[in-house]
Amino acid sequence: MSVPDDAITPEHLAALLAAVANLRSRQAFAALFAHFAPRVKTYMLRLGAPSAQAEDLAQETMLTVWRKAERFDPAMAGAATWVFTIARNLRIDALRRERPVASVDELADTPADGPGAETMLETAQAERSLRAALAGLPDEQAMLLRLSFFEDHAHGDISRKLGMPLGTVKSKLRRALTRLRAALEDRP
Amino acid sequence: MSDHHHPSEETLLAHASGGLDEAHRVVIATHLAGCPACRQSVRRAERLGGTMLAALPAAEMSKGALEAALARLDEPVPALPPPPPLPAGLPASLAAYRIGRWRRPAPGLGLITILPPTAQRAGLHLLRVAPGMAMPAHGHSGLELTAVLSGAFADDDGIFHAGDVSECTEDAHHTPIAHGAEPCICLTAVAGRLRFDHWLARLVQPLFGI
């Protein structure tokens, strides 16, 4: 019943999110769910969540997408980026030692200072060119970025795991970021 | 005010990826609230995270997962209790925490521990240091981040004003000293306990200038 996942473009995902925000379309939600929920689950599993919790967090992420869809600003972030920040924040909340009085998401640290010039289409294109830039990164740099986002997290842990000095991990990460900068740069 | 001190790109990347300790994250959030340039860096790194998320292989969801989600769409949104009022002068990044009263572990020094350190995690403290006084010493392991909330301090890397962040790793030994006529209030994330023995010892030999 779902669209073949790999065929979904960033533009399509942003349009689905817009349909959820503006039309409260359950059908669009189902399509977003089909694409993102299994990937968010993978994200949580890679970060060490047990299977049941990974599934719960994927569900919570998608419910949050539904509830907050009207806050999605396509000029600020692509759909995948927005879903990523929601999933990341839910995981942070789940890991907190004490029940917070407010979630990380509630305390969003990003005042709206959008580039403004970016349209939904441009943001989606930026995600697309970033995909290409990531694919062109040297294997080692790509692996370090993957580890930063999806596995060991703390750079010190990565350094221990790979037996690579912390300074080297950091300088390689910095080099990867520099290489991606062109693709990541917001358009003028 | 010309030279601003920002967190490193790697630390901003770690913030965006969700890989920072809670204490460190709060310090970075404090800086981000006032720094559009670093917010931009974090957004770029988040875009990277989103792009990588979209490229992850799909895990198998349990049967009926979508139906379960659809059935919950109309549930009322659970409301969290409103955060306690934030004492004047403190940044919004602390809104989720209960802030106690200033304690005076040593003359010229005020301390509020927001998150006590554990073996695994850095502690988060508010420090108020009288002009000309040195910051307390502490056990060094891992990343230490300090955001200046008001006043200023000086160390080998220069002068840090409100909004600036000092980032130290591992064995960087430095002695920050409150700078100027006002007390320096800062928010600091450090591993290990703050050592006031050291701090007291330093007080015996007054420090002149910087």
Ligand SMILES: [Zn+2]
């Ligand atoms: Zn900055």
